[in-house]
Amino acid sequence: MTSEFFKGQIAADRLDLAAHYWELVVKDLIDQLNNFGVFGRVTAYTAVVEYQKRGLPHVHLLLWVQDKDNLRLETIDDTISAEIPDKNKDPKLHDLVMSKMIHGPCSALNPSRPCMKxxxxxxxxPNSF
Known part of the structure; x- marks a missing residue:
């Protein structure tokens, strides 16, 4: 994808290419789930794309899988995970995730957060339940 950029451009300058690339990645994910049966044979699926405030997309994907009795939680946990990068192994990525993707703690717990005004x-x- 970056081969299509003009000199000095970054992905934020070519949102058309970034969006197209993201769409291809989502289609490839759905194709792999259908064809390789990571969670079993998919009988149906639905996907909804949402855009965050900054315009970044994410997808909610719901799969209907045949033979749900054979689907083990360990299989899902081994395939799908979300974790904060290790601060010692990758400090730059850890700092990016902590500053850009996680909100809080703020308020009296941490009055120096960027969200505090x-x-x-x-x-x-914090919101009450």
């Missing part, structure tokens, strides 16, 4: 969180956290 006039002693209050401008994102209205």
């Amino acid at each position: 006039n002693g209050r969180c401008n994102k209205s956290y």
Whole structure:
């Protein structure tokens, strides 16, 4: 994809290419789930794309799988995971995730967070249940 950039351009300058590439990745994921049966034979699926405030997309994917009795939680946990990168192994990535992808703690717990304005969180956290 970066071979299509003009000199000095970054992905943020070519959102058309970034969006197209992301769409191809999602289609490939759905294709692999259908053809390789990672979780078993998929009988149906539905996918919804949502865009975050900054315009970044993410997909919610719901699969209907045949033979649900053979589907083990360990299989899902081994395939799908989300974790904060190790601070010792990759400090740069850890700092990016902590500063850009995780909100809080803020309020009186951490008044120096970027979301804090006039002693209050401008994102209205923490929210009551």
